[in-house]
Amino acid sequence: MPLRQASLRHSFLKGIAMALALFTASSAADAQVGKIERLKTPAGIEVWFVRDDTLPILSINFAFDGGASQDPADRAGLAYMTAAMLDEGAGELNAKQFQERLERRAISLSYNADRDTFRGTVRVLSEHRDEAFELLRLSLNTPRFEQEAIDRIRASILAAYKRSLTNPDEVAGLRWFAQAFPNHPYGRAVKGDEKSISGIERSMLFDYAKKNLARSNLKIAVVGSIESAELARLIDHAFAKLPAKAELAVIPEVKPQSLGRREVVDLNIPQTTITFGGIGLKRKDPDFMPAFVLNHVLGGGSFSSRLYREVREKRGLAYSVYSYLATLDHSGMFMGGTSTRNDRAAEALQIIEEEIVRAQAKSYLTGSYLLHFDTSAKVASQLLEIQLQELGIDYFERRNKMVNAVSAEDVRRAAKRFLADSKLLVIMVGRPAPLSKSNGG
Numbered sequence: 001m002p003l004r005q006a007s008l009r010h011s012f013l014k015g016i017a018m019a020l021a022l023f024t025a026s027s028a029a030d031a032q033v034g035k036i037e038r039l040k041t042p043a044g045i046e047v048w049f050v051r052d053d054t055l056p057i058l059s060i061n062f063a064f065d066g067g068a069s070q071d072p073a074d075r076a077g078l079a080y081m082t083a084a085m086l087d088e089g090a091g092e093l094n095a096k097q098f099q100e101r102l103e104r105r106a107i108s109l110s111y112n113a114d115r116d117t118f119r120g121t122v123r124v125l126s127e128h129r130d131e132a133f134e135l136l137r138l139s140l141n142t143p144r145f146e147q148e149a150i151d152r153i154r155a156s157i158l159a160a161y162k163r164s165l166t167n168p169d170e171v172a173g174l175r176w177f178a179q180a181f182p183n184h185p186y187g188r189a190v191k192g193d194e195k196s197i198s199g200i201e202r203s204m205l206f207d208y209a210k211k212n213l214a215r216s217n218l219k220i221a222v223v224g225s226i227e228s229a230e231l232a233r234l235i236d237h238a239f240a241k242l243p244a245k246a247e248l249a250v251i252p253e254v255k256p257q258s259l260g261r262r263e264v265v266d267l268n269i270p271q272t273t274i275t276f277g278g279i280g281l282k283r284k285d286p287d288f289m290p291a292f293v294l295n296h297v298l299g300g301g302s303f304s305s306r307l308y309r310e311v312r313e314k315r316g317l318a319y320s321v322y323s324y325l326a327t328l329d330h331s332g333m334f335m336g337g338t339s340t341r342n343d344r345a346a347e348a349l350q351i352i353e354e355e356i357v358r359a360q361a362k363s364y365l366t367g368s369y370l371l372h373f374d375t376s377a378k379v380a381s382q383l384l385e386i387q388l389q390e391l392g393i394d395y396f397e398r399r400n401k402m403v404n405a406v407s408a409e410d411v412r413r414a415a416k417r418f419l420a421d422s423k424l425l426v427i428m429v430g431r432p433a434p435l436s437k438s439n440g441g
Helices: 003-030 078-085 095-104 126-141 147-164 168-180 194-198 202-212 228-239 288-300 306-313 342-360 383-388 395-404 408-418
Strands: 036-040 046-051 057-065 108-113 117-125 218-224 262-266 271-279 321-328 331-341 425-430
Touching (some): 036 228, 095 126, 108 126, 126 228, 147 168, 147 202, 218 228, 271 342, 288 408, 306 331, 342 425
Parallel strands (some): 046 218
Antiparallel strands (some): 271 331
8 A cells, every 4th residue: 555545544544533532522421411301291392301400400491493594684683683682671571670580590591593593591590490480481472672672782783793894703704604605594694784783673573583483493401400290380381372383484405605716805914714615414414424523534623633733733824723514404514714824824725625635535535444433322412402403312322323333435425425526615804815726716
């Protein structure tokens, strides 16, 4: 075997070993998770529940499918602003009174929106659970959306937006999604922009909440010290009076566009931030696990990855460099990024592209070695994420069998699919030296 091929194979197998170690460590931590109970409340709401009496605390995570993808095309940021407003007064409580009630019992209640979901979390001592669920009920069912609070929150969001225009990471991310998903909800900014946020009216907040916060698109996960019957009662108290069915717009499936394009966004800073991405695999794709293993070797393994070694250790081009598989409900992406000196940005990008091409080479993935994941413990992710991804409550048991079954052929097949022809959409924010044409464009 040629020395170069032997070196590649050794590097690949070493990376796999690191990936397996990561899985083993995760398994050891996740082994502490107790039995998952699927509760059905009297009102018919499903809850995934883990009883944990270690501490007298309740943690509630919930999400409504939809999120920012349901924003009107000219009102990006509506979901995000609605989330910011739900704890600004509800029922008979104005914003100040509502916050005082939360603080009195040290209750943490928060909402947020991303591209696919509208999320909420509650953290509370078990002894104050009745108060927490009552405030949760009020915020979901009877938000006030008072104009004074709207104006205050709008000003805060707009100030944050203006600050983001000087943040190279945020600029690169926003521009990447805009170019990758033109004329699609994923291409719009989750937090909106100056024009869209300024145009949001009070009635729009009520309308978004009515259409999107419903029982039909609700997922709930609870971990903590409470009896199942008591939890079911409290869940119904908070959620049972929401509308039965959400009114969600259909979001089309989409793949990243503009592949092979490079774009420079001028920003007077000493370093260039590089964000790159291309076609990936969705979480439920049968090749996702092999793709995850391959990406761990390529750029997801932190100090052990090939990108880290080639870009930082060998050449000192950047402090960090990474890649990952990003999954949305209607698209899968292969993403990554780094930051480097303006005069070395082109060199860093060229190395990244060469390593991605090398990851697809047949010599890199030859052999009949099985990729063993040395663990017999269950590997768990957050209960809510498993529900949202529709992987099934038995996923925790099935996952070990899935990873143990991954072969080199599976990894080779996944590489051909998620790395495609290695063309990437690249956004560079800064003042990089002139770019030469290479694999990416």
